[in-house]
Amino acid sequence: MILEEYMSKRDFTKTSEPEPEIKEAGKNLIYVIQKHQARNLHWDLRLEREGVLKSWAVPKEPPAREGVKRLAVAVEDHPIGYASFEGTIPEGEYGAGTVEIWDKGSYTSEKWKENEIIIDIQGEKLNGKYVLIKTRFKGSKNSWLLFKKKSK
Numbered sequence: 279m280i281l282e283e284y285m286s287k288r289d290f291t292k293t294s295e296p297e298p299e300i301k302e303a304g305k306n307l308i309y310v311i312q313k314h315q316a317r318n319l320h321w322d323l324r325l326e327r328e329g330v331l332k333s334w335a336v337p338k339e340p341p342a343r344e345g346v347k348r349l350a351v352a353v354e355d356h357p358i359g360y361a362s363f364e365g366t367i368p369e370g371e372y373g374a375g376t377v378e379i380w381d382k383g384s385y386t387s388e389k390w391k392e393n394e395i396i397i398d399i400q401g402e403k404l405n406g407k408y409v410l411i412k413t414r415f416k417g418s419k420n421s422w423l424l425f426k427k428k429s430k
């Protein structure tokens with residue numbers, strides 16, 4: 279079952295976050311970054327892919343310009359409806375804190391491999407080609423680096 283991990287962490291009678299729903303794959307792929315003031319402030323990058331939102335938690339503000347690399351920790355897939363979620367996750371629930379949309383738009387995928395993703399983001403804050411590369415930061419299997427691709 280898809281989104282199993284997402285569902286197992288949440289009690290939908292207590293949180294207003296969206297329950298899973300499957301959307302047909304369309305042409306306009308969703309790109310969104312949510313600023314999440316949880317125990318630790320982070321930015322959640324989400325990219326629509328195969329009917330779900332592939333998700334990474336970025337501990338520092340995602341870079342609008344070249345030359346800055348950010349750690350991005352892959353987390354569980356989220357339902358498409360999460361892209362428009364803003365609000366407060368109650369105390370005691372997973373990810374408790376406030377969620378606001380920091381940037382949104384669409385993206386196209388140039389390369390999507392197990393260890394490397396290249397995307398063209400059309401957002402308001404982020405624009406242009408971005409790279410996600412798997413790394414072995416502190417031995418973690420979920421660590422990626424996110425950075426804006428050099429234009430030349």
Ligand code: MN
Nearest residue numbers: 314322335373
């Ligand atoms: Mn989060």
